[in-house]
Amino acid sequence: MADMNANIPEGELTGKWTKLRSSMPLVNPANKRSIEIIIVGSGLAGASAASTLAEMGYKVKCFCFQDSPRRAHSIAAQGGINAAKNYQNDGDSVYRLFYDTIKGGDYRAREANVHRLAEVSANIIDQCVAQGVPLAREYGGLLDNRSFGGTQVQRTFYAAGQTGQQLLLGAYSALERQIGMGKVEMFTRHEMLDVVVIEGKARGIIARNLITGELERHFGHAVLLGTGGYGNVFYLSTNAMGSNVTAAWKAHKKGAYFGNPCFTQIHPTCIPVSGDHQSKLTLMSESLRNDGRIWVPKKKDDQRKATDIPEEERDYYLERRYPAFGNLVPRDVASRAAKERCDAGYGVGQSKLAVYLDFTANTERYGRIEATKHNIHNPDRETCMRLGRDVIKEKYGNLFDMYKQITGEDPYELPMRIYPAVHYTMGGLWVDYNLMTTVPGLYALGEANFSDHGANRLGASALMQGLADGYFVIPYTIGAYLSKELATKPIPLDHPAFVEAEASVRGILEHFLSVKGTKSVDFFHKRLGKIMWEKCGMARNAEGLTSAIAEIQALRKEFWQDVRVPGEMNEFNPELEKAGRVADFIELGELMCMDALQRNESCGGHFREEYQTEEGEALRDDENYAFVSAWEYKDDVKFELHKEQLKFENIKIAQRSYK
Amino acid sequence: MSTGNMNLTLKVWRQKNNKAKGNLVDYKMSEISPDMSFLEMFDVLNEQLINKGEEPIVFDHDCREGICGACSMYINGRPHGPKEGITTCQLHMRSFQDGDTIVVEPWRAKAFPVIKDLAVDRTAFDRIIAAGGFISVNTGNAQDANALPIPKFQADSAFEAAACIGCGACVATCKNASAMLFTSAKISQLAQLPQGQPERYRRVQSMVAQMDAEGFGNCTNTGACEAECPKGISLENIARMNRDFYSAKFVSEEEV
Numbered sequence A: 001m002a003d004m005n006a007n008i009p010e011g012e013l014t015g016k017w018t019k020l021r022s023s024m025p026l027v028n029p030a031n032k033r034s035i036e037i038i039i040v041g042s043g044l045a046g047a048s049a050a051s052t053l054a055e056m057g058y059k060v061k062c063f064c065f066q067d068s069p070r071r072a073h074s075i076a077a078q079g080g081i082n083a084a085k086n087y088q089n090d091g092d093s094v095y096r097l098f099y100d101t102i103k104g105g106d107y108r109a110r111e112a113n114v115h116r117l118a119e120v121s122a123n124i125i126d127q128c129v130a131q132g133v134p135l136a137r138e139y140g141g142l143l144d145n146r147s148f149g150g151t152q153v154q155r156t157f158y159a160a161g162q163t164g165q166q167l168l169l170g171a172y173s174a175l176e177r178q179i180g181m182g183k184v185e186m187f188t189r190h191e192m193l194d195v196v197v198i199e200g201k202a203r204g205i206i207a208r209n210l211i212t213g214e215l216e217r218h219f220g221h222a223v224l225l226g227t228g229g230y231g232n233v234f235y236l237s238t239n240a241m242g243s244n245v246t247a248a249w250k251a252h253k254k255g256a257y258f259g260n261p262c263f264t265q266i267h268p269t270c271i272p273v274s275g276d277h278q279s280k281l282t283l284m285s286e287s288l289r290n291d292g293r294i295w296v297p298k299k300k301d302d303q304r305k306a307t308d309i310p311e312e313e314r315d316y317y318l319e320r321r322y323p324a325f326g327n328l329v330p331r332d333v334a335s336r337a338a339k340e341r342c343d344a345g346y347g348v349g350q351s352k353l354a355v356y357l358d359f360t361a362n363t364e365r366y367g368r369i370e371a372t373k374h375n376i377h378n379p380d381r382e383t384c385m386r387l388g389r390d391v392i393k394e395k396y397g398n399l400f401d402m403y404k405q406i407t408g409e410d411p412y413e414l415p416m417r418i419y420p421a422v423h424y425t426m427g428g429l430w431v432d433y434n435l436m437t438t439v440p441g442l443y444a445l446g447e448a449n450f451s452d453h454g455a456n457r458l459g460a461s462a463l464m465q466g467l468a469d470g471y472f473v474i475p476y477t478i479g480a481y482l483s484k485e486l487a488t489k490p491i492p493l494d495h496p497a498f499v500e501a502e503a504s505v506r507g508i509l510e511h512f513l514s515v516k517g518t519k520s521v522d523f524f525h526k527r528l529g530k531i532m533w534e535k536c537g538m539a540r541n542a543e544g545l546t547s548a549i550a551e552i553q554a555l556r557k558e559f560w561q562d563v564r565v566p567g568e569m570n571e572f573n574p575e576l577e578k579a580g581r582v583a584d585f586i587e588l589g590e591l592m593c594m595d596a597l598q599r600n601e602s603c604g605g606h607f608r609e610e611y612q613t614e615e616g617e618a619l620r621d622d623e624n625y626a627f628v629s630a631w632e633y634k635d636d637v638k639f640e641l642h643k644e645q646l647k648f649e650n651i652k653i654a655q656r657s658y659k
Numbered sequence B: 001m002s003t004g005n006m007n008l009t010l011k012v013w014r015q016k017n018n019k020a021k022g023n024l025v026d027y028k029m030s031e032i033s034p035d036m037s038f039l040e041m042f043d044v045l046n047e048q049l050i051n052k053g054e055e056p057i058v059f060d061h062d063c064r065e066g067i068c069g070a071c072s073m074y075i076n077g078r079p080h081g082p083k084e085g086i087t088t089c090q091l092h093m094r095s096f097q098d099g100d101t102i103v104v105e106p107w108r109a110k111a112f113p114v115i116k117d118l119a120v121d122r123t124a125f126d127r128i129i130a131a132g133g134f135i136s137v138n139t140g141n142a143q144d145a146n147a148l149p150i151p152k153f154q155a156d157s158a159f160e161a162a163a164c165i166g167c168g169a170c171v172a173t174c175k176n177a178s179a180m181l182f183t184s185a186k187i188s189q190l191a192q193l194p195q196g197q198p199e200r201y202r203r204v205q206s207m208v209a210q211m212d213a214e215g216f217g218n219c220t221n222t223g224a225c226e227a228e229c230p231k232g233i234s235l236e237n238i239a240r241m242n243r244d245f246y247s248a249k250f251v252s253e254e255e256v
Helices: A013-023 A044-056 A094-104 A111-130 A163-180 A246-253 A287-291 A317-321 A331-343 A360-373 A381-407 A462-482 A496-515 A521-535 A542-562 A574-598 B038-051 B123-130 B152-162 B169-173 B180-191 B200-213 B224-228 B236-250
Strands: A036-040 A059-063 A184-187 A190-198 A201-209 A215-219 A222-225 A264-270 A293-297 A355-358 A416-425 A442-444 A627-634 A638-645 B006-014 B023-032 B101-105 B114-116
Touching (some): A013 A111, A013 A462, A036 A044, A036 A201, A036 A215, A044 A059, A044 A184, A059 A190, A094 A111, A111 A462, A163 B123, A163 B152, A190 A246, A190 A496, A201 A222, A201 A496, A215 A496, A222 A246, A222 A462, A246 A574, A246 A627, A264 A287, A264 A331, A293 A331, A317 A331, A331 A355, A331 A416, A360 A381, A521 A542, A521 B038, A542 A574, A574 A638, B023 B038, B123 B180, B123 B200, B152 B180, B169 B180, B169 B224, B180 B200, B180 B236
Parallel strands (some): A036 A059, A036 A222, A059 A184, A222 A442
Antiparallel strands (some): A190 A201, A201 A215, A264 A416, A293 A355, A355 A416
16 A cells, blocks of 8 residues: 555644745755656646746646647636635635635545645735736726635636636746746647656656657656546536546556545536537536526426516525525535426426526616716616626626527526536545655646545635645645655666556557447447436435446446547547547546445535435535545556545534525 | 437548648538537537548547637638637537538648648747747746736736637638737737736747747738637737837847
8 A cells, every 4th residue: 555644744734834835855956957847737737837847947848638738728717716815805814715615625625735725825816917917907906806605705816707718828828938948848739648657656657649649758757747627527517628537547547546536516507408419518607606696486397488487486596595605605505406496396498407597686786886886866777787787798798608609598688597517526636735646756736636625616716726736835845755856867768667658558549449349439428427427426326326336337348349449540530539538537437436435425516315414415424434535546447445534623523504 | 419400511621631632521411400519510520420430520629618729610711600709619500501511621821730630730829929928927926916006997908918819710811821919919918017018028029020930921901810809809909019019129228
């Protein structure tokens, strides 16, 4: 068994990070120049780490499968990024952000990691503004904030509905600056297909040049994975088409434990599925919940148009069930509540798998404020709606346009129809406080690791975590490892470990091409997605999970025997890329079901139907399940469970309530 | 699989690799749903090709929600198709008529060589950014974010320029294959912010030099780029870039 010490520094919670930073071993500037670091992924975590480590003087190689690092999926994050700045003077603090995040995660995250995240959150905003990221501002020229779920303060910074894009372009420009200076060597359209481990340490990767199909060997003193989450295991998700688990999964198979694989975030506000042809789901930012009200008709199977249903016949079920937080409850709670209403027969739209997100009330309210600004006294409703629409347009224009494009309906006229969809994965590679996996020298950053969000992530915290890891955590913590690697000379690429790893990758790719079966890769991916969504999605139970495991095992067998991958190895062949990714998703899917099955409790996004309160809320079992499940890969797709006990020394663990 | 009733003829550019000669190939499509996106229609076609034992069509795509900038199809003579303000992935089949013939080509520009079928190499854009599309601030150098108030209209204008997704539609539609809308958007974003001032003139010279070195054409003020830009990036940015470029040549004391 690998070393699973979380390496949390001693001392008071509030002093752990400061003390560690000041006592962490350093690598002197001259030595940094001879140390090579491989970074896989160029999203918020990867790009921020690559640029920062290069600024510090390390030799960096960065890889992404997209045609440009700017296209990593962080680009699609809409709503915002949290930071404990307390610019709104509403009582925010590092402690409160820490507390909200631990509670939001349903007490399944590490206190020390989350506190560090809250501590560095303010620096992230400073850094991004200095880079020229155009965050939203007030007329006084200072930064604006908006509300997000699971909190009662306004701490979310944003750039219209394109916050992820603007933050990523900031990190991307910092990365390109280092590329231009020759300090980062960038490999676009390259996919990592294995980690090379020599004498127990990560020493490099095997990557495939996706244009020529050639396999390449790359050495590094350390390997960092900022490769994102695995939501696409469900086939339909809000992730980009290319988002995949392959890099993390290959690392897992080389000894990195996988943490909490079953913790998946189902986002409550997505555009509902319209048909079998659907290839992905589109999110409508959580920020909309701040200005919208969610409801369904009080009458079952109500056929009337939304606008024809009078106020008293609407059930604002979130406000009814959770008066304190209302529409701003955390995502897991909001998703389950929507599912509950739809399952009970109150859903709307053709599929009946949707609820309304209505902006009328706030549009009118904004209009009234605008009217006052324009010296219009006693404005009529129509004037208010007209003026209010302009405000809504400025705040969410791109989201409303996106909705209209996809559904063909105008959300300024009719309420949006929304339904939960897979969005984010809290689980990921297990890492210690220093972000190192159980393989020495192999690190995981951002969504690729499991560390900060427990069983449910709060909105606007993913961008915060990705950039925290890349800009402010790894640049310090990697020193602890690299300071002991100064004597390590670059390992020649003909070392047997490199040769073997490449041969094994080649073997797998050649196998896919040689099967010449009858079904496309997508066919298998869709089937996997269906099993996962039905049996390991918003609600799970032991019976369903047990049958899912058997079904996935059978699917895996069938996939390896009957998949059809056209084309050749040494050419640009997207089907071959997909085959590798789906093969890994199938193995991961089985592990997710195993993890969900062993966790006999409900917490956050993991809702086991057998474990709920009388009111239908998640019922945790802190006595037996206050641990991180860390799975070790055994040969032939077998897994062994290890546990990292969570200790809550600063927060009193309690039944989560948003009532 | 699909449930609609649209019948279409596609004429799609097929090219084995960057050395091979390409040509348009006809594909008949039936039972297409108007609710499908254009790329989902291509998914259906590719599934059919795979089942027939033929090679599927390669095209770039990723987020499928109009923000990553990967998708890049030249549809009936227009980048991203007939609708304004959207990318190919946001185009839905309800924008076409039953019985239509649709011609689909890759971006065409010397600086964007075809890799295969509809996928082109746009790394020239990255090199333009690497030449100066940044503010030189190492991690840890920043002051408190609110120590630098920026008037809202200025921040908003910078944001509008920053909304560019780097898809390359501007280059594809331009008769000169000019990258001036793309380049000027980044220059203009940073030139309008106080943080961007120290490197303002250095930046414009380096980025324009790189843009020229990549083999993009010049701007003759046709305005097709602005009309076809899925994010509505304004031609004003080119004016700002030109003004800064001349200022840099005549006024700036710094030589690049």
